[in-house]
Amino acid sequence: MAPNTSPSEPGPTIPGLKTRTRLAVVANAPAPYRLAQSARIARELPEIENFTVFKHEHNNSPWRQPLPEIIAPVVFGKGELLTEKNKPKNILRQWARGGEIIAWLERHAIDALVLTGYNDLGLLRIIRWGKETGVPVFMFNDSNVYGDRASGLGRALKNFYVPKVVRMLAGLMPCSVRGVEFYDRYGGRGKPTFYMPHEPDYALIMTMPPERVEAAREKHGLKRGRRYINYCARMTRVKRPDLLVEAFSSIADARPEWDVCFVGGGDLLGATRDLVPERYRERFIFTDFVDGPAEIAALYRCAEVHCLPSEYEPWAAVIPEAAAAGLAIVSSHVVGAASELVRDAVNGLLFESGSVEALADALMDVTDEANIDRYRAGSADVLRDWRTRGDPIDGVRRALEFSGILEPRSGTRPTGDPDKDWRTDAEAGVNALATTAFDAPTKTAGTTA
Numbered sequence: 001m002a003p004n005t006s007p008s009e010p011g012p013t014i015p016g017l018k019t020r021t022r023l024a025v026v027a028n029a030p031a032p033y034r035l036a037q038s039a040r041i042a043r044e045l046p047e048i049e050n051f052t053v054f055k056h057e058h059n060n061s062p063w064r065q066p067l068p069e070i071i072a073p074v075v076f077g078k079g080e081l082l083t084e085k086n087k088p089k090n091i092l093r094q095w096a097r098g099g100e101i102i103a104w105l106e107r108h109a110i111d112a113l114v115l116t117g118y119n120d121l122g123l124l125r126i127i128r129w130g131k132e133t134g135v136p137v138f139m140f141n142d143s144n145v146y147g148d149r150a151s152g153l154g155r156a157l158k159n160f161y162v163p164k165v166v167r168m169l170a171g172l173m174p175c176s177v178r179g180v181e182f183y184d185r186y187g188g189r190g191k192p193t194f195y196m197p198h199e200p201d202y203a204l205i206m207t208m209p210p211e212r213v214e215a216a217r218e219k220h221g222l223k224r225g226r227r228y229i230n231y232c233a234r235m236t237r238v239k240r241p242d243l244l245v246e247a248f249s250s251i252a253d254a255r256p257e258w259d260v261c262f263v264g265g266g267d268l269l270g271a272t273r274d275l276v277p278e279r280y281r282e283r284f285i286f287t288d289f290v291d292g293p294a295e296i297a298a299l300y301r302c303a304e305v306h307c308l309p310s311e312y313e314p315w316a317a318v319i320p321e322a323a324a325a326g327l328a329i330v331s332s333h334v335v336g337a338a339s340e341l342v343r344d345a346v347n348g349l350l351f352e353s354g355s356v357e358a359l360a361d362a363l364m365d366v367t368d369e370a371n372i373d374r375y376r377a378g379s380a381d382v383l384r385d386w387r388t389r390g391d392p393i394d395g396v397r398r399a400l401e402f403s404g405i406l407e408p409r410s411g412t413r414p415t416g417d418p419d420k421d422w423r424t425d426a427e428a429g430v431n432a433l434a435t436t437a438f439d440a441p442t443k444t445a446g447t448t449a
Contacts, residue, residue, distance in 0.1 A: 018109055021048045021405050023396070024074075025140075026101065026126065027116045029059040029082040030067060032293045033317045034116075036201040037392055038071035044393050044432060047406060053104070055097055055122065056080040061234065064291055076100060085120060098122030102129045112405055114173060114196070114396065116140045118165045127168050136170035136403045140196050142315035144178030144336035148185065149312075162186040171399055171416060175315045176390060178336045180418075192402055192416030194395035197337070198317040205297040205324040216298035220261070220287045227258045228285075229363065230303035230327065232296060232318045233310070235266030240332075240354070242268075243309040245275045245284070247359040252280050255367050260307075263299050265289030300325035304376060305366050308335055311353050323347070323383040328366045328375035330359070340386045347378030384433070389422045391432040398425075 025041070027034050038052040049072070056077040067073040076097060084090055098121065105113070105126075113130055115137055117123050130137035150158045163186045166172070171192035172183050180193060222228060229248065233239045241262060248260050262272065265288045276284045290296050300306070306322030307330045319337035322329050329348035331338035342348050348366055351358035366375055398414040398421055400406040408414065410428035414421045425431040 018049075021112070021400065022051070022108065022110045023048050023112050023114070023400070024051045024053050024105060024110045025114045025116070026053045026055065026123075028085070029054055029056040030065065030073075031059050031061075032065060033198040033200060035065060035068060035071060036293075037199060039068055040393050041396055042070045042072070045397055048400070051108075051110070053101060055101070056082045056085060058082065061289070065293075074104065091121060094120040094122035095125055096122075098125030098129075102126060105129075105135070110135065112170075112400055112403060113137045114140050114399075118162070124165070127165060130170070131168040136399075136405070137168070138171045138173050138194070138399050139165070139169045140173040141179065141182075142175045142198060142336060143182045144175070144314055144334075144339070145181035145185070146178060146334035146336075147312050147314055148182055159186075166191060170403060173395055173399065175336055176340045178339045192399075192414075193418050194399045194402070194414075194416070194421075195390040195418045196392040196395040197320075197340075197390055198315050199392060200317055200321045200324065201293055201297075202320075202324045204293060205300060205321060208294075208297050208301050212294065212298045213301045216295055217302050219295075220299065221285055222261060222299075222302050223259075227367070228303040229258060229260045229305045229307050229330075229367075230263065230300060230322070231260065231307055231309075232263040232300070232321070233308065233316075234264050235262070235268040235272055237268065238310055238312040239266075240309040240311050241272045242275055243354070243356060243359055244307055245272060246356050247309075247363060248284075249277050249280055250356070250360045251364050251367075252283060254364065258367050259283040259285065261285040261287065261299065261303060263287045263290055263296060297321070297325070300327065303327060304372060305330060305348075305363075307359075307363070308332065308338070309353075309359055310335055313337075320383065320386075323379040326376050326379055328372060329379065330362045330366055332359075340390060341379075341382055343378070343382055347375050347382045388426060388431060388433045390418070393432040394422065394425060 025038060041050045051074055052071040053074040057075055057079055058081045060083050085094060115123060115126060127137055166187045171194060172188055173194050173196035174180055175197040231244055235241050273286055300322060304327060306327045308316060308318060309332050313335040315336040319341045323341050329342050331342050331350055332353035333350045334353045338350055342350055344350060349362040351362045365371060401408045402414045402416055409430040410425050412424050422431060
């Protein structure tokens, strides 16, 4: 469905009569995980019409994926960058954008909204509109309690603003338990809650053909017979690529068969390269920015361990990506996804954020020949458990059932407690994991395990 480019009629005009419940997911800008998730909603919830509304055309990374027709994309802000939205000159423009989106929602009789954020005037305007009109607005947010570090005036503003937003919402849709803990600080305790984590295209990762893995290996200079620790993130200060360089360099002589592959570009790419000691230069690979989830998935399958050393990370879709690829995982303790998808001594280890020594110890543990295969195998079970409890499609469906928009598939109206509702659905056999194929990752001919 192509967007209408007329400035007086933003977004597409939906043809035909309304025949199903209409849901709009309003997101800031396209990203691979958002496209994958919206496609799943469209495929697996056929009882609703789902539209994905983007407030800006371009995200903070230069992804160039085409918008799949199945998600019924609606693009406002043609040519706009997400990174520009909160600049002073654009503050009032965000309020106007909120009005444009509201006009589109009303014109197309949208029944419910999932809004991905609350940090600009346009989003606040949409939330107030939902409260005033009775259209339920559910808030997706990837915040987690470990990242809630505001102080001074910022803390005062947050303590004033966020509770007001929470009160206007029909329900909360955090990524995981760390998001629940975040909202508890702002009046969210007892609010109807439904998990809606960012997730990758699991099938793409799990079924990656061996020839694609080999092509990625050859393109980026990964050597057959070597074992790799994968870092897949922007090269920025909060991601702490420097920590991984320092920690691995400290154990490199003890692990002569292991190397590190940094997948990603960013401001610190050059500086991170410069940190590598001369004697270990050949044991670090830097791919720069990689555009396209297929090539990124292939690079996961070239590795055995994934490491995310961030000092701030609300969710991190790279963690479920790594689990789907069958990797052992080492993550700092602040990462939202790690709270659900890294189990110490089962499929990897958590380490204290910022500690080189703790990261080095964790890398020594997971790369030990006595542990690596067991940890890698453990990721399949940990991922299966999380997807049973925290599937975003279940979260969306339960939110609509809770609001009375859909009839409960299980026969029982959801309670709004995510730790109870998944059990009800699992027992009734209607959770997404029970009704869609899910194969554990298997070794391909392209891996070096």
